[in-house]
Amino acid sequence: MERTSNLHNPATEKPASGVINGLIGVVIFSGSLPATRVAVLEFDPVFLTVVRAAIAGVLALCLLLLFKEQRPARQQLLSLIIVAMGVVIGFPLLTALALQYVTSAHSIVFVGLLPLATAAFGVVRGGERPQPAFWFFSVLGSLLVVGFAVSQGLTASPTGDILMLLAILACGLGYAEGAKLSKTLGGWQVICWALVLSLPVVVPWTAWLAPASFSGISTPAWLSLAYVSLFSMLIGFVFWYRGLVQGGIAAVGQLQLLQPFFGLALAATLLHEQVSLGMLGVTVAVILCVAGARKFAR
Template sequence: MKARHLALAVAVAAIWGFNFVAIDAGLDHFPPLLFSALRFGLAAFPAILFVGRPQVPWRWVAAVALVLGVTKFSLLFAGMAAGMPAGLSSLVLQSQAIFTMLFAVLFLRERPRRVQIAGLAVAVAGVLLVATRMGANPAAFLLVIGAAVAWGLSNVATRKASPPDSLRFMVWVSALATGPLIVLSLLIDGPSADLAALRAIDTEALLSLLYIALISTLAGFAGWGFLLRTYGAATVAPFSMLVPFFGMASAALLLGERIFLVDVAGGVLVVGGVLLGLVRARPAVRSELVRVGA
């Protein structure tokens, strides 16, 4: 990999890791569902006017929008709003690789190799270890696990869709997710809460929203898609494991979150298990592990 492309891969991982700090800041200003709706709305418009129509059947765009855009991010934002630390969320969310493999076996009839099963077991042990520290707030932890489950399912749907342009696909997924999220926000949070949040928007809220919509979603997926087209998943996928490192480091530096020994140990197991599953893996399986943005 060329030096500038290596720098791009690390930069994208850093962007996606810092994204959890931006989410934490945004949740101080917006209800979770409204924040998610605004994020996808900004990611879709005005980009949708320039990218052209999606290059895959609409049913797959709608499926990923529902599972990834609506379900995954609603659960993630709700979990973080309920008290799940930003840095730890960036780590626990990597358990999506576990559920991706399980769903690939169930729905795609893929047969994981022994090394992948071993990696799965190691990653599960890491998640369970992290869970021991969240015993005082199991609901928040389970919401983020639910987000990882939804992400794994969306990875399988994306695999079936096989979009040739990941950025264009993400723009349309964002567009189709925006409407249901607005409706859910109005029904669950209520018009008065949403309106109050919009009226009270300040610089921090605006910057966090712009970051996750434009930099993390559009710029991040554009850079990642370029790397995948240039080098392939086998070379690029391991860089995704830098995301929890940047996520936990930025949360510690900017939010003052403590990093406990159990977090480090759990992180080593989760990341190590996922990387173990990548060793000499088939391209079809590896491709499911490269969508790591939040």
């Protein structure tokens, strides 16, 4: 299908551009959990989820109209719905709920499993048959995360940890489905169409959940809402899916391994949350497991 936009033509750009765009996307996503942590202190988590999707969806619609993008084919709609349920609704909602119980630094350790979840769903959706070592690293990484949660007092906040695990599963599915769909629909178009498909649901939901007054909302909360709406929901995905198209899903996908490091740094510097040596150690161990699993995924 011929497209009128020149924003996603990887044939005319160097593979290094994919790495650069992918890295920008990862850095943007790294700020999502700290920003969400600030926002849920003053916004209802469900309202935060739907309003950020509504804002990003309106902007995505404007972007698609501006570049006169073709509508997705009928057979692509199911994949777009899966992407929407995973990264537009599922991950933001589950993390917003989880961050009522755990700190962003605690939750970022779970993000170390995101590349593994993406690879696992890629295996399921793509019909690939990974080597046995893939499953070894998968189980080991999962045990490390569970062990960390127990050592930090799982009995004190089981809800937060369970919600984070569900969030990682939802996001991994959305990433894998989006990466698969980007090969035919285009990189940034995937998240834009997923956001647009969500508008009939999130706009009425936003209106229904909107508080009677916003007078008590602080500036940091408004800035956090703006960040998760503009950067986490839209701009980050524009760079991320563009990077996947330009540099290849396998190569650029490895950049997700850096996300926990960026996230922990932001949690420590911006929110002044404590990042223990144990937390860093578990994060590094999980990342090594993810790297090993991805190496043997094919």
